Amino acid sequence: MNRQLQSLLPIGMIGAASLMGTSAQAAESILVRYKGSEVNVTRRELNTFTDTGELPPSLQTLLSTDAELPGAVRTILADPIKVPNFLKTFIEGSNGEFLLFKLDQVISSTEGRTERGLNSLKLAVLDSIEDDRVSFMEIIDKHPQNTIRVDVTSLEGTYQDVSGFVERIVPALEVAKGVLSDFICDCKTAHVTPKRPQTQNISTHETSTDPAAENCGELETVTQPRPSETPLSAESEGESPTAQPLATTTTQ
DSSP: OHHHHHHHHHHHHHHHHHHHHHHHHHTOEEEEEETTEEEEEEHHHHHHHHHHOOOOHHHHHHTTTOTTHHHHHHHHHHOOEEOOTTHHHHHHSTTHHHHHHHHHTTEEETTOSOHHHHHHHHHHHHHHGGGSEEOHHHHHHTOOSSSEEEEOTTHHHHHHHHHHIIIIIHHHHHHHHHHHHHHHHHHHHHHHTTHHHHHHHHHHHHHHHHHHHHHHHHHHHHHTHHHHHHHHHHHHHHHHHHHHHHHHHHHO
């Protein structure tokens, strides 16, 4: 019996450790900043605030400067943004940094804007857009770092920039990219297609114009002496009549 209890002790310790680990994971801290002031809340407290509107004491103190501020922060954090299905490809490309820089103004690493912090934010965004919708709170929940900073000072402006970019500008860029790609393909096709008849025309032209050029050369060679010979012959014929009157005058 004692041996059985001893054998179960490690299992119980592992289960307790797992529960402690889960509690520690749920208690990750978030530094919420507003106009230079900053408080520390847990993810669970922030999630409770966005779900129910219940303010933890620390946030209540931070956001008490304006009666409408808590409601606005809650709405923006929880409001989903519709995501196009090609946003993942866009974020993974070189142009995706613009969106990450915008999001980093609100959700950032405590170390500031670093490559590691941007990569963590990128992972959180990519993990959040799987269902074609994303919210700031979802990105916060899936951020891989233990401690992050959420700056709500410019939260509304950043949300408008990000939502407008994702819902309107990125699809427009994708359409423009497709149109430009089709235009380039059409230009290449139009440029390549005439080459065959053009080559044939050129070869035909060359074969047809070479004899013509030779004929023209021959004609020029033949016709050029004739005008020059005609005046010379005319002058020689003109000299003989003038010579005859001189001979007649001498005889008389």
